[in-house]
Amino acid sequence: MSTTRTVPALPDGVTVGELELLCVELATQAARFIRDERPERMGVAATKSTETDVVTVMDRRSEELLHRLIQQVRPDDGILGEEGADVEGTSGLTWVVDPIDGTVNYLYEVPAYAVSVAVVVGDARSQGGWRPVAGAVADPCLRLVHHAGVGTGAWTRPEGQRATSTAAQDASAQPAVRRLVASGEDRLARTLLATGFGYAPEVRARQAEVLLRVLPQVRDIRRIGSAALDLVRVADGSVDAYAESGLNAWDLAAGWLIAEEAGAVVVGEGEHPGKALTVAAGPALVEQVRTLFLAGAQPDR
Incomplete structure (x- = not known):
């Protein structure tokens, strides 16, 4: 990519x-x-x-x-x-x-x-x-x-x-x-994945269902509570990937560019990250993470 x-x-x-x-x-x-x-x-x-x-x-x-x-x-x-x-x-x-x-x-x-x-x-x-x-x-x-x-x-x-x-x-x-230089990790099983949750109960319930599928397939999950800092952590390599639904422009605009300029790829359901899904990871990992989150997921629009 x-x-x-x-x-x-x-x-x-x-x-x-x-x-x-x-x-x-x-x-x-x-x-x-x-x-x-x-x-x-x-x-x-x-x-x-x-x-x-x-x-x-x-x-x-x-x-x-x-x-x-x-x-x-x-x-x-x-x-x-x-x-x-x-x-x-x-x-x-x-x-x-x-x-x-x-x-x-x-x-x-x-x-x-x-x-x-x-x-x-x-x-x-x-x-x-x-x-x-x-x-x-x-x-x-x-x-x-x-x-x-x-x-x-x-x-x-x-x-x-x-x-x-x-x-x-x-x-x-x-x-x-x-x-800043993003992680070069290429294996999902070795991936430290950052994510976050929405505030509406029905959104959280859907996100929890997704994590039930995701958690057994990655090294571990981190939930920090700031999308901007999650994207920075992708940029500096302190996490291998980040994925979350429900983000607005102000949540991701600066972090998106910082992650990209550090060598990560930032995408959504399609090319553009956003409300339905935001995924950030190195080029060898990003499609694996996106596929994992898209499989059976219901977008939070």
Whole structure:
């Protein structure tokens, strides 16, 4: 399966490199905010789809921060965020943001949550009608930022280490900047597989049925609770593969590109990952994992 990526058409005067640097800066600022300004007692502002799918006050404040920062530097771009305060743009670029990916972990102080920021071309509200151009996933607990642009590779840097040039140049001068490379595992039986579950009870029931078939055929399963961090773990090789249904654009936009730029292949039921299914793994493994999840599965649309 081909992993060739071509740079989409961008507005005049805009480069992938500058968009990637901006993703890093935005994700870093939001990550610092949700960590450093986290109230001692967290409050649940509302629920989303079910009682188990929470929205915290900090979700909203983090998204408001991202909106403000994006509109200061890219006022003509669109914005699509998990909390629903969307902005129509005129430039052809849309920022797709998840202000806290792993909200339940954040609520319970489980150190596995992130801020995901990506810029995409196409209609991010449609299935298969968009592609990420640049993205960053900031991990506030580890104080790391993972990032990629189309054709630039996938990288991890310490939160406080400002990106000032290309990541490759930064890495040559700053040893803490590290290039990400996905696992080369090719056997399903040796695969450490990350996955996740939806919040609606009927969706969870279907996903549990799928896992009954999947679990005996892989080395083990990991359920971390953040799709963005799962995709980063595919990129850095700390898991061999990831598969989950029910993902929205903000869940996967940045992680999708980071995984691809690290050498993984990211697909769905078809070529485009999304709500029905998202699978990420190395080229030798991805079709085995996709086949395993598609066999008898009912898509969560």
